[in-house]
Amino acid sequence: MKTLFKFKKMTVALMATLMVGVSCSDEFLEVLPTGSLADAQVGTKDGIEGLLIGTYAALNGTDGNRFEGPNHWVTGSIMGGDANKGTDAGDYGDINPIQRYETSATSGDLNQLWQARFEGVSRANAVLAAIAASEELSTSDAAILAGQARMLRGHFYFDLTKHFGDVPVFDETLSAVEIVEVPRSSAWAQIEADFQFAADNLPATMSDAGRVNSWAAKAYLAKALLFQGKFGAAIPIFTDVINNGVTTNGLAYDLLDDYAQIYNAENDNHAEAVMDVESANNSGSTQNANWFDDLNYPYNTGADGPGNCCGFFQPSFSMANSFRTDATGLPLLDGSYNDPANALENDFGLESADAFTPDAGNLDPRIDHSVGRRGIPYLDWIPHPGKAWIRSQPYAGPYSPKKYIYYKSQENSFTDGSSWTRGYATMNYTIIRFADVLLMAAEAEIEAGSLPTAMGYVNRVRARAANSDYWVKTEFGNPAAPDAANYVISEYPASQFADQASARTAVRMERKLELSGEGHRFFDLVRWGVAATELNAYLQYEAQFLQTKFAGASFTAGKSELYPIPQAQIDIQGPDILPQNAGY
Structure with a gap:
């Protein structure tokens, strides 16, 4: 199906507000443009780097709405049963219907999530358009800059797709028109292409913390394949990452001995960090x-x-x-x-x-x-x-x-x-960490029938947890x-x-325990096709204690697996052009 998707015209003059939510290394944070970039500036390597930093910044959100954060504490964890929306019923009450699976298409929070991720896409497209127009970049510099931009664009589209399903897709070639015809179809092909390009063109290590490398791209590509059920295609990529992958600064990927150190600021950029969002304090914002x-x-x-x-x-x-x-x-x-x-x-x-x-x-x-x-x-x-x-x-x-x-x-x-x-x-918040990679690889191996390999990956994660020193x-x-x-x-x-069913049960529980509170659970349950069963049982159990919150709440199969397309976006496009997800 074709749709008309309105996209605000991009120019090479990108405002300094791109820098507000910086999510790169401290070195990046020192680069603070005070105004718009002129056309001539954007054609240089430094100018394009400025646009790219703005794209990295979008990993952390763009408008200060807490739904935009990379950890998905509401849409991934609360909605997945990891956690309850705390405080009391009157504080941030907009979350109350969402946690009961009564999400409204008029939710301003979901609209801001949509806008923030498409803002990330548009920033990546601006980088790619500037690279294409530049006459100053070397072939090597162009490939590395484009690889980073496409890796980030793939992430933003992946995030949009796992939340909203069928979303419009546009690339840098469409960024200079007010209204364009684009397919409102699965973004998976674009996601795969972006991650593959990044894997093929990025170096294994990078000079700055926070930048993505080829190994992060491979891990994310394998994750995208896993989400689509392409287990055979994902396995060799996961295997390569597990056996050979290194962090941005060259550490071999591995599980930390001490589980707590994954979440300790003094240990950022550790061996378990495959892709993360860099954080900084006292930087002016x-x-x-x-x-x-x-x-x-x-x-x-x-x-x-x-x-x-x-x-x-x-x-x-x-x-x-x-x-x-x-x-x-x-x-x-x-x-x-x-x-x-x-x-x-x-x-x-x-x-x-x-x-x-x-x-x-x-x-x-x-x-x-x-x-x-x-x-x-x-x-x-x-x-x-x-x-x-x-x-x-x-x-x-x-x-x-x-x-x-x-x-x-x-x-x-x-x-x-x-x-x-x-x-x-x-x-730093870790978007993908090595334990996640091991458990995703175990899933793929189970579906391919390689049960001993899967057991080895899962037990590697459990062995770390069993280290009594920590x-x-x-x-x-x-x-x-x-x-x-x-x-x-x-x-x-x-x-x-001994069999696939038992092995699936084990790896799914291990993901629940290992990754609890990290924003994965809802999306795992949906892709496994068990969300309705698991989450209705969760609601029934929690309602024994939290009656005012969960009494009468239910997850609706065929609807609640996806979030509604924000009504504000449908109002702009029209329902024939941007139809609502089923059930809303």
Whole structure:
């Protein structure tokens, strides 16, 4: 089908606002144009680099709306059952219907997400158009600049497609017309082409942190193939990345020994970072920090905890329960982790002054790197005090997030306290990390029938989690202190990977545990075709505790898998040109 897609005319004069949400290295952040770029400037390598930096900046969002952030804490994690929208019902109430799968096409947040990602596309197209018009670039420079722009454009289209499905696609050849005919069809062909070009033309390493390289492009290409069910095509690419891939600065991809160091600003650009968004503090704008997370720290912590605001992102009951392990250290793959006999002991309904003993049962040690819960040390702050850090337990439950939270020792050095909250931290957000690659590769191998290879990848991830040297202790920073909980974890036996169905169950649970709260869960459930079953069960379970939030909520198969096309965009184009997704 053809559609008319209105696209604002691009010129080579690109405003300095491209630089607002910089998401590259600190060196990039020092390049601050004070006005528009003239045509002659854009034809130079430096001028095109300026346009490219603006494209990198769009990874972090362009308008300051928290739905634009790269971590998808609402559209990926809350909607996937990892977490509840915290705080209370009256604060940021626009999220309330979204978390009940009652999303409206008139949502301003979703419209801003749409606009931000297409802004990223337009910035990438401006770079590519400038490269094509330049008479000064060497062949090598043109290829590397174009490879980065196409890698970023592929990311923006991938993000649009996984949210909205069938989206308009246009490239740099269409960027100078007001109204063009473009196919409103699957963007996958363009996504694959962009990632393939980047893989073929980018070097293996780059001089600046934050820039994409050929290995990141290969990993993303394989991910795009996996999302389409092209498992055979994805496998050799994943294998190459796993066996030979290196980070931008030349570190061989690997799992970090210490799981917690993935989320520590002092350890940014580590061996597990395949593609990330660079962050910076005290750079003149909190937009350069993790502004998209500023609402998500525990509530009302004062000097005893990070941020002091606002509790919007609270791990769910079901997510916390999922970390239960059996006597052998394996997860409860039959889903019985939510049964009363297995559900995690928590302080729901208790005051912080009330007596409480943390759960004594078997647990995956990743729980206490992922979920803040009463009585367990909260990084190097105090032990989580429970209700005192929760704005409304009856609305959002008893837990706090723990990933991508800054440490007490990092206050004012890895945080930007220049705004209304101390919660602007500066650790990189990892769009793709190596554990994710291993688990995606395991999925592909399972579908191809290579079950022993898949088991090896999954157990590699579990073996890292089982390293007791890095389990949370009762006393932060003291390796001789007792473990903070009864951690019991083991690798999967061969019997779990004896057939495809059992192997699928294992790898899907491992993604849930390993990547919890990182924005993947909703999109995983959708591509696996199990979203309706899993998420309706989740709603039913959570509603036992959070009745005012979830009573009567339901996920509608055939509708809720995609977000609605923003009505504001349909109003511009007309419904015949930009039709709404089914069910909205």
